[in-house]
Amino acid sequence: xxxxxxxxxxxxxxxxxxxxxxxxxxxxxxxxxxxxxxxxxxxxxxxxxxxxxxxxxxxxxxxxxxxxxxxxxxxxxxxxxxxxxxxxxxxxxxxxxxxxxxxxxxxxxxxxxxxxxxxxxxxxxxxxxxxxxxxxxxxxxxxxxxxxxxxxxxxxxxxxxxxxxxxxxxxxxxxxxxxxxxxxxxxxxxxxxxxxxxxxxxxxxxxxxxxxxxxxxxxxxxxxxxxxxxxxxxxxxxxxxxxxxxxxxxxxxxxxxxxxxxxxxxxxxxxxxxxxxxxxxxxxxxxxxxxxxxxxxxxxxxxxxxxxxxxxxxxxxxxxxxxxxxxxxxxxxxxxxxxxxxxxxxxxxxxxxxxxxxxxxxxxxxxxxxxxxxxxxxxxxxxxxxxxxxxxxxxxxxxxxxxxxxxxxxxxxxxxxxxxxxxxxxxxxxxxxxxxxxxxxxxxxxxxxxxxxxxxxxxxxxxxxxxxxxxxxxxxxxxxxxxxxxxxxxxxxxxxxxxxxxxxxxxxxxxxxxxxxxxxxxxxxxxxxxxxxxxxxxxxxxxxxxxxxxxxxxxxxxxxxxxxxxxxxxxxxxxxxxxxxxxxxxxxxxxxxxxxxxxxxxxxxxxxxxxxxxxxxxxxxxxxxxxxxxxxxxxxxxxxxxxxxxxxxxxxxxxxxxxxxxxxxxxxxxxxxxxxxxxxxxxxxxxxxxxxxxxxxxxxxxxxxxxxxxxxxxxxxxxxxxxxxxxxxxxxxxxxxxxxxxxxxxxxxxxxxxxxxxxxxxxxxxxxxxxxxxxxxxxxxxxxxxxxxxxxxxxxxxxxxxxxxxxxxxxxxxxxxxxxxxxxxxxxxxxxxxxxxxxxxxxxx
Numbered sequence: 001x002x003x004x005x006x007x008x009x010x011x012x013x014x015x016x017x018x019x020x021x022x023x024x025x026x027x028x029x030x031x032x033x034x035x036x037x038x039x040x041x042x043x044x045x046x047x048x049x050x051x052x053x054x055x056x057x058x059x060x061x062x063x064x065x066x067x068x069x070x071x072x073x074x075x076x077x078x079x080x081x082x083x084x085x086x087x088x089x090x091x092x093x094x095x096x097x098x099x100x101x102x103x104x105x106x107x108x109x110x111x112x113x114x115x116x117x118x119x120x121x122x123x124x125x126x127x128x129x130x131x132x133x134x135x136x137x138x139x140x141x142x143x144x145x146x147x148x149x150x151x152x153x154x155x156x157x158x159x160x161x162x163x164x165x166x167x168x169x170x171x172x173x174x175x176x177x178x179x180x181x182x183x184x185x186x187x188x189x190x191x192x193x194x195x196x197x198x199x200x201x202x203x204x205x206x207x208x209x210x211x212x213x214x215x216x217x218x219x220x221x222x223x224x225x226x227x228x229x230x231x232x233x234x235x236x237x238x239x240x241x242x243x244x245x246x247x248x249x250x251x252x253x254x255x256x257x258x259x260x261x262x263x264x265x266x267x268x269x270x271x272x273x274x275x276x277x278x279x280x281x282x283x284x285x286x287x288x289x290x291x292x293x294x295x296x297x298x299x300x301x302x303x304x305x306x307x308x309x310x311x312x313x314x315x316x317x318x319x320x321x322x323x324x325x326x327x328x329x330x331x332x333x334x335x336x337x338x339x340x341x342x343x344x345x346x347x348x349x350x351x352x353x354x355x356x357x358x359x360x361x362x363x364x365x366x367x368x369x370x371x372x373x374x375x376x377x378x379x380x381x382x383x384x385x386x387x388x389x390x391x392x393x394x395x396x397x398x399x400x401x402x403x404x405x406x407x408x409x410x411x412x413x414x415x416x417x418x419x420x421x422x423x424x425x426x427x428x429x430x431x432x433x434x435x436x437x438x439x440x441x442x443x444x445x446x447x448x449x450x451x452x453x454x455x456x457x458x459x460x461x462x463x464x465x466x467x468x469x470x471x472x473x474x475x476x477x478x479x480x481x482x483x484x485x486x487x488x489x490x491x492x493x494x495x496x497x498x499x500x501x502x503x504x505x506x507x508x509x510x511x512x513x514x515x516x517x518x519x520x521x522x523x524x525x526x527x528x529x530x531x532x533x534x535x536x537x538x539x540x541x542x543x544x545x546x547x548x549x550x551x552x553x554x555x556x557x558x559x560x561x562x563x564x565x566x567x568x569x570x571x572x573x574x575x576x577x578x579x580x581x582x583x584x585x586x587x588x589x590x591x592x593x594x595x596x597x598x599x600x601x602x603x604x605x606x607x608x609x610x611x612x613x614x615x616x617x618x619x620x621x622x623x624x625x626x627x628x629x630x631x632x633x634x635x636x637x638x639x640x641x642x643x644x645x646x647x648x649x650x651x652x653x654x655x656x657x658x659x660x661x662x663x664x665x666x667x668x669x670x671x672x673x674x675x676x677x678x679x680x681x682x683x684x685x686x687x688x689x690x691x692x693x694x695x696x697x698x699x700x701x702x703x704x705x706x707x708x709x710x711x712x713x714x715x716x717x718x719x720x721x722x723x724x725x726x727x728x729x730x731x732x733x734x735x736x737x738x739x740x741x742x743x744x745x746x747x748x749x750x751x752x753x754x755x756x757x758x759x760x761x762x763x764x765x766x767x768x769x770x771x772x773x774x775x776x777x778x779x780x781x782x783x784x785x786x787x788x789x790x791x792x793x794x795x796x797x798x799x800x801x802x803x804x805x806x807x808x809x810x811x812x813x814x815x816x817x818x819x820x821x822x823x824x825x826x827x828x829x830x831x832x833x834x835x836x837x838x839x840x841x842x843x844x845x
Contacts, residue, residue: 043441110149148234155180252301256294302392319391329389332363364535377555377578415754681844689819692811759789786841
């Protein structure tokens with residue numbers, strides 16, 4: 001039957017071919033053989049986006065299942081292929097007729113209800129093989145998926161579905177835990193669901209004698225759900241203990257993380273039935289189970305428990321922070337000798353929080369925001385290597401003890417783009433997991449030589465914080481004599497074949513040395529990963545053996561300012577190059593471009609400005625000068641091409657383009673209605689939050705254009721557009737009153753590549769504001785109320801190619817529609833001058 005399938009207490013042999021990467025020939029900055037370069041083929045990867053991934057293995061194939069009904073598979077953990085089709089219904093790849101199949105859970109939350117209005121909120125499934133499950137036909141064994149359906153931050157439900165085939169379709173089996181219920185009849189906004197506790201199955205459980213009765217403490221004094229003490233019923237993860245019993249851990253923020261035993265034959269929880277406390281004083285709730293982490297509204301979600309045979313301990317992984325790119329999502333780990341706890345970190349701190357306690361310093365941190373930034377003179381291309389908001393992990397351990405951390409992550413300077421990542425993990429000498437710095441590329445943990453370790457390293461300590469800040473690397477040197485010098489001082493040594501011990505600024509770190517593939521330099525390098533006694537993770541990645549002359553030469557060769565023959569925006573002049581090299585600047589004409597990169601453009605009709613910028617590169621006693629000829633082009637007034645004034649119609653006042661068309665709350669959706677009211681100038685367009693306007697597909701067809709309009713939001717919702725333009729669903733721009741970075745007003749572009757034109761301000765609701773932006777052959781400028789708030793280069797060319805352009809007001813393909821008023825939409829050929837932008841923002845007289 002299915003005895004070869006994965007369970008967390010009975011894992012399988014992972015058979016993967018070792019891929020030993022090749023070094024890239026790059027002249028003086030080629031890494032020395034001591035750093036671990038090889039002449040074989042580098043690893044390759046096929047990426048997918050699966051949020052909140054849970055991993056399971058079927059035969060020779062790995063599967064990950066995630067939120068929003070995403071799923072992918074791989075035979076080597078490096079090349080992934082998606083096989084789900086999201087929320088499509090009927091014909092859903094995982095659930096068949098999704099709406100009908102999961103109706104039992106959707107009756108409480110998750111489909112077209114409250115904050116999932118107009119769609120679904122099906123999150124964070126966990127899939128595993130249960131050999132004991134009794135199917136409807138009496139046969140034993142099924143794949144089970146425990147999913148979350150949610151309609152608010154606390155009104156949620158956990159349900160399960162079963163299939164004899166891992167890819168489904170899965171058939172609904174039941175809804176097992178509810179949260180967010182109230183003492184009396186109550187309703188959320190945009191919802192018809194009566195939240196009274198009798199709308200759940202709790203009254204049935206009481207009637208069947210499985211619960212002692214309803215509990216007053218579930219409710220606050222006003223009858224609302226007591227989410228400071230009790231969980232949000234999402235993020236289930238199933239685990240077997242060492243005795244073969246099946247357990248479900250679940251929960252998010254709110255009252256914390258809980259644990260329930262599961263009847264393997266039915267998939268239903270074995271509720272405690274009555275309240276109690278554990279031996280160490282943690283609460284056991286008659287319905288929700290045993291509290292094992294968190295509480296009192298502090299962040300913590302995505303729990304995952306795995307038993308490790310080598311240490312004979314259970315490891316509880318949770319993620320702190322907010323999942324957005326600026327939210328500081330980060331993974332923590334605790335351990336216990338018992339599956340029901342108590343779970344503690346390396347300092348002995350309990351994962352269950354007392355009241356009025358911050359959790360920042362609690363839990364060993366595995367990965368936080370970091371960036372090994374590629375500076376001038378460093379090999380490779382792009383911004384460097386780093387993650388932001390990595391989290392909601394699962395773990396896979398094979399028969400030989402090889403461990404893998406499975407998670408989603410976003411990336412520095414790439415907005416909300418997220419992808420699946422797999423990293424190896426290793427147990428340090430104290431039985432705490434440490435995570436390999438680079439993604440898994442087929443490497444194994446082999447014996448390393450001490451003379452292959454000594455050298456210069458980029459070093460990052462992930463610390464304990466979970467803000468949106470990105471940890472920047474420091475430079476340290478592991479010397480041949482066992483000392484550490486540079487930004488930190490201390491000592492290091494290698495124990496046994498690969499064990500790492502470092503003492504840095506008086507704190508001890510224990511982990512491993514490991515050769516891995518560096519995707520930026522395209523070479524195989526020595527790395528270390530270690531965790532301190534306080535639970536802070538530290539990574540190091542070795543650099544090439546170069547002297548100061550070679551470093552300065554590399555910086556000189558790699559220093560670039562882009563196209564300096566047609567400068568239209570301030571220049572970013574780097575002051576630090578590779579390995580801490582200093583770069584100072586001087587200008588021959590400060591009035592054209594200053595030594596800090598500030599550009600002064602000539603007025604329209606004046607000649608272009610000319611200047612020479614000189615960069616002086618210094619490291620130690622070595623210096624070199626590099627010059628750049630700069631041409632600053634004069635302003636030119638943008639030419640008006642379309643004008644939609646919304647004087648009780650959607651017509652273009654210039655007569656050059658077709659009128660707009662009313663659509664529903666998404667592009668391509670029928671319906672919708674608009675009205676008109678007094679505006680910033682004459683009449684204005686009124687959008688009701690369920691409608692938008694489709695604009696002509698030929699509205700913009702060049703690489704130099706501008707858009708200007710007045711905006712009066714009735715409410716501010718994240719990602720909701722005012723003006724939206726796209727070449728396709730992965731090449732678009734969106735003018736957002738409330739954006740993805742700190743809720744600021746911004747011009748956002750994605751998703752094949754991401755660009756954030758952040759203004760540093762947020763326009764208010766209920767008030768007219770003027771927004772404008774210009775794109776001039778890669779230079780983006782954003783204006784708020786006539787003032788330039790953002791200027792940057794490298795903006796993508798979206799509209800010069802392709803015949804299927806899409807333009808709209810108030811809607812896009814994905815997010816909540818705009819509710820409020822828009823007025824005086826003007827489109828221009830060319831970039832607005834500052835004088836034009838200021839004039840457009842003047843109130844009508």
